[in-house]
Amino acid sequence: MTHSALSTDALRVIVTEIAEELAESDDRGRVASYIPQLACIDPQQFALSVVTPDGDVINAGDADTPFSIQSVSKVFTLAVALGQMGESLWSRVGREPSGDPFNSIVQLEHEQGIPRNPFINAGAIAVTDAVLSGYEPREAIGLIVEFIRYTAGDDTIMIDETVARSEEATGYRNTALANFMRDFGNLTCDPAMTLGVYYHQCAVAMTARQLALAGRFLAYDGCLAPGGSRVISGRMARQINALMLTCGHYDGSGEFAFRVGLPGKSGVGGAILAVAPGRASIGCWSPGLNAVGNSQLASRALEMLADRTGWSVFAPH
Known part of the structure; x- marks a missing residue:
């Protein structure tokens, strides 16, 4: 699906469906236990938030629940x-x-x-x-x-x-x-x-909604919106995105690039900030981690989102 064909309403349907499908998931990974405060967080939680170039914020799940961004x-x-x-x-x-x-x-x-x-x-x-x-x-x-x-x-x-x-x-x-x-x-x-x-x-605490909003400058070449207030240079934003794609998920960085095809950075609190350049900034969170320390459900959600929107950076635009 091309970006021009993807309306806010269509994106809202995709985001809602992903959250509903993942709500049924039994395999949620395991919460980080080596930081005591993270060990006691409920792994059933899941949040997905997408911010579009127009400033629309599309949320599903626990998008207003704060977590440690790590x-x-x-x-x-x-x-x-x-x-x-x-x-x-x-x-x-x-x-x-x-x-x-x-x-x-x-x-x-x-x-x-x-x-x-x-x-x-x-x-x-x-x-x-x-x-x-x-x-x-x-x-x-x-x-x-x-x-x-x-x-x-x-x-x-x-x-x-x-x-x-x-x-x-x-x-x-x-x-x-x-x-x-x-x-x-x-x-x-x-x-x-x-x-x-x-x-x-x-130890900064944010919600998925706040995280998606905070990532906008990476989605829009250093600006808070296309043509909006500049945060950093476009060159720096592209450099950070390149590092997120190649190094943003610990030992799972290659796997994430392979499956999702978006720059992203994970944290052991279960958050992932992902960037679809020119298209969206995405905050996703679920506390249970996979074997390499990335959120099990957030990784799957972002793979589903990239598949259903065609947002992979490797897809023809």
């Missing part, structure tokens, strides 16, 4: 860092898929403290450190949250302090990664301060 936050922090540093950021973090677990130390030692990409934990910590340079931790957290609020058009978005504390209490591997990078000279701030900012950005 690693989806890495997309927004990367945009902030690129806005501050420009291309010089790439001297501190690579742009290649890792092929290793998202919290691997082995690769980091082998590659002299330069993480493979901004979406594995080490890479995201390096990007957060870049944002923090020159600021107090509270100011850096404020910058990131203000950016998310601006892109979502919603000043009510907050950090869930309970989740942030829960992550800090269990973040031993991240502490190791940060100290490793500091030893190689790729962290300029005190690792404990950088990690404090990192845990707080991961």
